[in-house]
Amino acid sequence: MTTKPNKKAFSELIEQHQAIIHKVTMVYANGRADREDLFQEICLQLWKSYPNFREEAQFSTWMFRVAINTAISNIRKEKRMLPFEPLRDTDRIPEDGMEDKEKVKLLYRSIAKLNRIDKAIILLWLEEKNYKEIASIMGTSEKNVSVKLVRIKRKLEELVMETVSEEL
Numbered sequence: 506m507t508t509k510p511n512k513k514a515f516s517e518l519i520e521q522h523q524a525i526i527h528k529v530t531m532v533y534a535n536g537r538a539d540r541e542d543l544f545q546e547i548c549l550q551l552w553k554s555y556p557n558f559r560e561e562a563q564f565s566t567w568m569f570r571v572a573i574n575t576a577i578s579n580i581r582k583e584k585r586m587l588p589f590e591p592l593r594d595t596d597r598i599p600e601d602g603m604e605d606k607e608k609v610k611l612l613y614r615s616i617a618k619l620n621r622i623d624k625a626i627i628l629l630w631l632e633e634k635n636y637k638e639i640a641s642i643m644g645t646s647e648k649n650v651s652v653k654l655v656r657i658k659r660k661l662e663e664l665v666m667e668t669v670s671e672e673l
Contacts, residue, residue, distance in 0.1 A: 525568050532624045533576035550575045570642040573625045615664040623657045
């Protein structure tokens with residue numbers, strides 16, 4: 506039996522953890538409008554699921570699970586892979602002297618090139634979730650998470666290098 510959700514508590518939790526939703530939308534949607542639509546869809550799914558949140562896990566862990574599942578479901582509904590959004594000349598990142606913000610942009614553009622599952626795993630790892638939490642969110646074993654992370658990190662190194670060379 507589910508209880509009626511508390512709007513105020515829900516709103517406060519969303520506001521407190523909205524960075525999670527933004528990170529998922531950055532990885533799974535291209536363009537501002539698509540990110541905004543996905544953000545809204547994730548919030549809707551969180552609201553619908555909120556009465557069933559059992560507090561067995563941290564709210565942020567549960568939120569990641571709902572957000573990633575919503576993003577993947579959204580892709581399946583559209584039956585298309587996300588195209589890579591080309592950079593405008595003003596967004597080009599210089600090879601030397603990259604600022605932290607520019608490095609983060611490069612990393613997210615590289616992550617966007619990964620498959621759906623790898624995106625989710627690396628996003629959770631970047632959020633400093635431990636293997637057990639990642640395994641729980643993804644519905645897999647800790648060992649599988651460990652193996653996948655090694656492979657994803659190698660792949661990301663290649664993608665970052667490719668992205669930098671494409672921009673030169």
